[in-house]
Amino acid sequence: MSGKDANDPTFSEVPGLPELPGLPEFEVLIEEFRQSGLRELHARCGDLEVYLSQDGDASGLDAPRVSVAAPTARAAPAIPAPAAAPAPAAPSSAPAVPEGSVLVTAPYLGTFYRAPKPGAPAYVEIGGSVSAESEVCLVEVMKLFTAVRAGAAGKVVQVLASDGDLVLAGQPLFVIQPE
Amino acid sequence: MALSRLFIANRGEIALRVLRAAQGLNLETVIGVSDADRTSMAARLADRALVIGPGPAAKSYLDARLVVQAAKASGCDALHPGYGFLSERAELARLCAEHGITFVGPEPDMIDALGDKLRAREMAAAAGVPLVPGSGEIASAADARRIADGIGYPVLLKAAAGGGGRGMVIVNGPAEVEAGFHRASAEAQAAFNDGTLFMERFVPEARHVEVQLVGDGQGEVVHFGERDCSVQRRYQKVVEEAPCVAMPDALRRQLHGAAVDLAKSVNYRNAGTCEFLYDVLREEIYFIEVNARIQVEHPVSEMVTGRDLVQEQLRVAAGQGLSVRQEDVVLTGHAIECRINAEDPARDFVPVPGTVSRWRPPEGEGIRLDSHMSEGAVIPPFYDSMIGKLIVHAETRDAAIERMIGALDAFEVEGVPTTIPLHREILRDERFRSNRIHTRWLEQDLFADQRMAAE
Numbered sequence: 001m002s003g004k005d006a007n008d009p010t011f012s013e014v015p016g017l018p019e020l021p022g023l024p025e026f027e028v029l030i031e032e033f034r035q036s037g038l039r040e041l042h043a044r045c046g047d048l049e050v051y052l053s054q055d056g057d058a059s060g061l062d063a064p065r066v067s068v069a070a071p072t073a074r075a076a077p078a079i080p081a082p083a084a085a086p087a088p089a090a091p092s093s094a095p096a097v098p099e100g101s102v103l104v105t106a107p108y109l110g111t112f113y114r115a116p117k118p119g120a121p122a123y124v125e126i127g128g129s130v131s132a133e134s135e136v137c138l139v140e141v142m143k144l145f146t147a148v149r150a151g152a153a154g155k156v157v158q159v160l161a162s163d164g165d166l167v168l169a170g171q172p173l174f175v176i177q178p179e
Numbered sequence: 180m181a182l183s184r185l186f187i188a189n190r191g192e193i194a195l196r197v198l199r200a201a202q203g204l205n206l207e208t209v210i211g212v213s214d215a216d217r218t219s220m221a222a223r224l225a226d227r228a229l230v231i232g233p234g235p236a237a238k239s240y241l242d243a244r245l246v247v248q249a250a251k252a253s254g255c256d257a258l259h260p261g262y263g264f265l266s267e268r269a270e271l272a273r274l275c276a277e278h279g280i281t282f283v284g285p286e287p288d289m290i291d292a293l294g295d296k297l298r299a300r301e302m303a304a305a306a307g308v309p310l311v312p313g314s315g316e317i318a319s320a321a322d323a324r325r326i327a328d329g330i331g332y333p334v335l336l337k338a339a340a341g342g343g344g345r346g347m348v349i350v351n352g353p354a355e356v357e358a359g360f361h362r363a364s365a366e367a368q369a370a371f372n373d374g375t376l377f378m379e380r381f382v383p384e385a386r387h388v389e390v391q392l393v394g395d396g397q398g399e400v401v402h403f404g405e406r407d408c409s410v411q412r413r414y415q416k417v418v419e420e421a422p423c424v425a426m427p428d429a430l431r432r433q434l435h436g437a438a439v440d441l442a443k444s445v446n447y448r449n450a451g452t453c454e455f456l457y458d459v460l461r462e463e464i465y466f467i468e469v470n471a472r473i474q475v476e477h478p479v480s481e482m483v484t485g486r487d488l489v490q491e492q493l494r495v496a497a498g499q500g501l502s503v504r505q506e507d508v509v510l511t512g513h514a515i516e517c518r519i520n521a522e523d524p525a526r527d528f529v530p531v532p533g534t535v536s537r538w539r540p541p542e543g544e545g546i547r548l549d550s551h552m553s554e555g556a557v558i559p560p561f562y563d564s565m566i567g568k569l570i571v572h573a574e575t576r577d578a579a580i581e582r583m584i585g586a587l588d589a590f591e592v593e594g595v596p597t598t599i600p601l602h603r604e605i606l607r608d609e610r611f612r613s614n615r616i617h618t619r620w621l622e623q624d625l626f627a628d629q630r631m632a633a634e
Contacts, residue, residue: 014217014228070504109532109560111235140528142521142564164235166560 045111067157088162102152104174106167114163122163124156124174136174139167181194182206182281182497186250188224188259188271190240192549192567194221198491206257209378213239215559221552227253234561240264247274251315257281257496259489261426263563266472268295271592275582283496285449285471286396292445293469303466306444311465314381316389323378327356330380336360338367339375346370349381359468366587384617386457387411388423388464389478390438393488396448401503403480403488404510404515409618410605412528417598417621418605419516421475421483424576425614426457434464441469450477450492458618475518475568478549482572503578512572513579517587517606519550519567521558523596530564533557536594541586543581545572566597576614580606 005044097103101150114137115124124136130150138145157174161167184207187197198221201208210225215234221226230238231249239245243265246591250258256356258280260266269290275282284290292298304310312325316339336359338346346367348357360376361448368374393405407423408416423431438453452474454467475487486508491501524530538554550567552558558566571586573579587603605611608625 009245009248011211011231011252012228014212014222014230108529111560139530139558142562144530144564 013122038087039157090097098177100178101157102150102154102176102178103150104136104150104176105171106139106169106171107146107148108139108141108169110139110146110160110167112163112165112173113138113140114159122149124160126156128156129179130154130156130176148173150176151172152176152178181499182493184209184253184255184494185259185283185396186211186246186253186255186258187221187261187265187278188240188246188250188258189264190216190219190551190562191222192551193261193263193475194219194550195551197261197489198225199241200487201259201491203487204490204493206493209250209253209255211239211246213561215557215561218557220553220556225279228310229253230346233408234559236264238563243268243271243274246271246278247278250275251278252282255280255495257283257298258378259283259493260472262472262474267470269294281496283449283492285447285451287446289445290471294585295470296468299468300466301320301443304440306437308466311382314377317360317376317378320357323360323376323616324353324356326378328353330378333381333383335379335381336363337379338363338371338373339377339384340371340373341367346376365591380457380458382458382465384459385409385417386423386616387454387618388426388434388457389434389452389454389468389474391450391474391477391488392438392442392447393491393495393501394442394447394449395500396446396498397500398443398446399501400439400442400447400506401501401505402439403486403508405431405434406476406478406479408441409616410611410621411618412621415443416476416600418611419479419518420576420579421479421514422510423511425459427462430457430462430464431591437464437466441466446472448495450488459603475565476516477535478513478568478570479516480546481572483510483512484508485511505620513576514570515576515606516568516570516573516577516582517583517602518562518565518598519569519590519592519602520598521566521595521600522564524598524601525596528598531558531595532560533595535566535592537591539589541569541589543586545582546569546586566595569602577612580612 124130130136131153132151134150135147136150137148139148154176156174158178160172160174185201187210188206190212192463198208200490207228208225210221210224211229211231212219213232213234216222216232217230223605227248231245232242241264257356258275260271265271267290269287272282272284272287272290278621300310312330317323317326333349333351336348336350346363348359350356361378364374367376369604386407386409388405388407391404392400404421405423406421407421408419422598434455434633441453449471453468455464456467457464466474473489473492476585482487486503494502522530535552535556540548547570548567551568569586571582573582586600590599592599610616
């Protein structure tokens, strides 16, 4: 092979030191946002984009690089065990969910996957029925995959994150309407 | 041919380790990092750093085409894959060859052959290396009884199509064979739609020992002694030591000989590790597999031999041969390594990404730290949770344990939980200190004791 391929990618050089926020700083950002009294915050830094809203009906960005659907609970349950105490997701800041419905939240910061492996069908779709024990997604952090269970029997009425999104601990992922 | 510019296709502490070895040989260094590792220590210390893709490894560190294109675009004539990621993918070695880049590793076909467990076992058997006594397909319960009597109890019945422990039954004596056969076969049938079974000797008390070697691809293979990696959690090594003092000298010589014979029989090139199961009760060793790359725990071998294994790796890749002969490798003292992971022991070791707000590693004689951390360093959520390796060297195992305890006690990390407290407990445990451990000791005994103490 000689010369440059038309489809050769170009690589950006790491210059001195760029000033991108470290990922965990999002949690700080979210906390500050919650305390600020602002209704909405849309920030872009390099190719990183964040949208925060206190409005449960907000639709968010179309394809956010890091989606944060709503302010999340600071203290998340370690593992979403059905028997555990309800996640301390502050009701005031959770997305608007129908009366009596149940939120499925991320056990920890990680990557959200809707299917057990790439190319496989999603665990659940909107309108699908689940039992409390049904696995609804995977969250992966540093090679540790955790299957998240629905925690309640019912119908999936909302999916709040997209496949491959980075989600924060306690972030709502699904809304289940109990049956 | 001498190398001049090395592309480092990895991240974390091993990227830094390779960088330093290359600098020691006066090579220029270029590293390909993901967007999440722009500010990493290796990116700052390399002569050049290129962003090859976004944070998720599938789109950066695991994309062989991107990696090779970045190496080519930056004018590198060699590529070091580190461990993990693409290090044992023949595809990367092939792409390097296509683009005229020297791959610091074995030939692509050798990577394929060693990566296939059955082929690797055949190669080991052909070289006269001992394998776990086992069987082919078992036809019936009566057949199982006859084979098990021959192998010696306990034996392990395994599903031919299996994995993940399903269709696996331990048989402790002749009276259990028939029931065990039917149960394993039914489980295998249910799980894999194939009830075919085979059998292996079950080793109740096993240690994991492995031989570090480097081959030059021209017939020369030198070993750098063995390591004992028996402290494991979920098949991941937690503490590693060199040498394995629990092994009699005669068996140790047999171990080294078996590893070198195997590597010579295939004219192996690169640093590599030949892994064995050590059956403590029978005083026998059985081949497991060959890892055709530099390994996480290579520093303990470096500490007891005083050799730089990554530099040897670069030499043989360049066709310059090894810098040492077998008789030059002299083992001195004892070394221990503790893997420091950003994991929360209180939450079943869930990995915890975050920012390291305080990082005060221990310093002193016989203490080495291989780490890419510093105060303010970010641990991204996309990769392994290992943030460093603490290594000590001393005259004896007991002295090394004392040195490690002192180092662990002095080690201050804040911002993320780490496995340092677990290591403090392991190193102080009487069973570890008296070397009465095996591969299931940590999970089966130490963690069980912790649970009982908590109740």
